Amino acid sequence: FFVERIRKAGAIIIGKTNVPEFGLGSNTYNPVFGPTLNAFDPALTAGGSSGGTAVALALDMLPVADGSDFGGSLRNPAAYNNVYGFRPSQGLVPAGPDIDVFYSQMGVEGPMGRSVRDIALLLDEQAGYHPQAPLSYGKEGSFLDGLGTKASGGRVAWLGDLGGHLPTEPGVLDLCETALARFADASFPSEALVPDVDFEALWQAFVTLRQASSGCGLKAHYDDPEKRRLLKPEAVWEVEQAIRLTAPQIHAASVQRTAWHRTLLSLFERFDLIALPTAQVFPFDVTTHWPREVAGRTMDSYHRWMQVSAFATLGGCPALNVPAGFDAKGRPMGMQLIGHPRGDLAVLKAGAAYEATLPWPVGAA
Template sequence: MSSSRPASRHAVPPAGAICGLSAVDLAAAIRERRLSVREVVTAFLDRIEALNPKVNAIVSLRDRADLLVEADAADSHLAAGGKTGSLFGLPIAIKDLAQTKGLKTTFGSPIFADFVPEADEYFVERMRKAGAIVIGKTNVPEFGLGSNTYNPVFGPTLNAFDPAWTAGGSSGGAAVALALDLVPLADGSDFGGSLRNPGAYNNVFGFRPSQGLVPGGPGFEVFHAQMGVEGPMGRSVRDMALLLDVQAGYHPQAPLSYDPQRSFLEGIGDGMATGGKIGWLADLGGHLPMEDGVLDLCAAALQRFSGIGFEVEPLLPDVDFEALWQAFVTLRQSSSGCGLKLLYDDPAKRLLLKPEAVWEAEGAARLSAPQIHAAAMQRTAWHRTLLALFERYDLLALPTAQVFPFEVSTHWPRQVAGRAMDSYHRWMQVTAFATLGGCPVANVPAGFDARGRPMGMQLIGRPRGDLAVLRAAAAYEATLPWKTGASPES
């Protein structure tokens, strides 16, 4: 196992200091007029021009001239003493599953290749109001299905460390763009690990908030199963907290949403976690097949917590994990699968769906009300189990993925450690448990194997204990002997 970060195999031109700054520091430099918005936007566009063709992380990139007009307007606003939001002047690309007003949103599907929404998702609207300049979108798998970012509209996104490897997904474009300093921070979304897995595969952080903290909409059913959430990604925990402060909070059209008790960035600034008890779930007593090296790397990463006052204890709850997985599959199909069935029922559109989308739609068509109810009851029982566990533990830990980054031409692993995978997402089962519990969970970089392939580890906290998870992740970050991301200048 290796604890040092290998060099990216993408040829990287000399980069200015601007793109390597943290989002927190970059926003401060703009507010204090040490950097102009034009300088910042130009630096990132130059870097995107040089590197993005090698990895295909950012898609639907807006015209440079139009973006510089916005940058100049922002500089004039600042010079006139205008108010600024916390993301003022930061160039950001939005995940292509999130609707963006006036900017093409394809969902990675040829069915929506020319779709231009008339409204922003709530969190996108909040990012714009905070002063972010939306420069384009980040690439995704078709409809976000699977953890390998490729689609027939834009093609594949390649790993930040090696173009032969997958970027993960569905926030693969976001993770690679972050890792190569193409954007200062990024939004992601997560149902079955969609911002955790690509974070692990590209040596960056990803945070799945508690359900309801970040409101979904307007392209989101009001009383959705609440298993899919939006969240921040960053090269540092502080950068994620900066974005989460903007994304989070009650919205009247999202009745399950709520306001956080305080600023996450300020909460981290008040002091990182300095102790507690972590339950190490490992491979759930052999239930989860793992590629050789994954558990050892995460166990070594856990040892870093001992230096900051945490006690780590092996944990195997008395739970039927297979029944939990089947509940996850049922609830996923009852929400996203039913939406896909509307496309499946149109013969012309059905021909444009990838096999995984067809599988979800056909599964949804077979579901009965008693099956959905039984799955919901399984989820409720798991939530209660978690509440009991969090009476004894401050955090639970698991690997973020069951395999290291694999060849990008492989749609999904058919076997893991000799065990056959019975669906396109079974190999991602390790991420389902936090989703089912509605828990906050951070992916933190865990290191690299002998081949230089990155891996991450999940830190799971009690429901609505988001700040505690972020504080623990920040304390862990301070112990890392390598830099996050893949840019050699960072």
């Protein structure tokens, strides 16, 4: 639906950028087009699933681009390529028509760009109610016009690595905390805190709901023996886990998600934004399908190392990746600015205030 809108607005669509098979995993490779290489170091991954999008933006091949985000696909590749990626609130950009529009709620479509202004420009055309997307809703005014009024400041809750719950490669938190210090100079002071939440139970809820959505969606391919043998192992895993799920398990995961949403609402009574690293590891060797270990801890699934992306997804919140800087090896990293559900303009305005503090250019070209 949103593609029709951007075409009508005069956008010239020059092609499709590379993604991993079925968008699974945060490393963009597939047997058809091969791997997408990082804009800053071709030996490293570009992230994913919108890895091709992020690299195209970083190399000035495109002014703006779109992507989707379930487990960080608009945020992680943006972080890995020093650009901006925005996951809108659930329902702001109409989904469809080729998905189960009532059931597939946690994956959203959204914009990427080299500036917050460019993101707002594209989002203005993508967003808004569509009658064939029953969970969509209308936008109020223009996001681009809204950026004309500068953010007046606000309080930021810095969740960091959730008190050690999230294994994080050394250097990631340091870059984000340095970025927060700059953000404080723009009237967005931060406070470190860890909500009283069972984060492991919350992650398992995310995994269950993702299997129930993505796994069931892939089952038609799995049921065809000829297609099954072509599926990547991660796709087979999603389907086989989905087959084992029961209705009470899915219901319990949804209840867990609801509890997290309520926790977020209580946090937003005290804070304007929640901040987290966008990824738990820096861009890694592009030939590595996914990290098997992070900070000495074994990863038990192909997406466990991206657990940090699940929190905005489960809350239906808008989340903007902003560039956080580079480590000593020149590897980019980003930080998530997460806002109140349907508070998309406030997040973009905060992102614009943050953007003004950056001491380096965005992109790689």
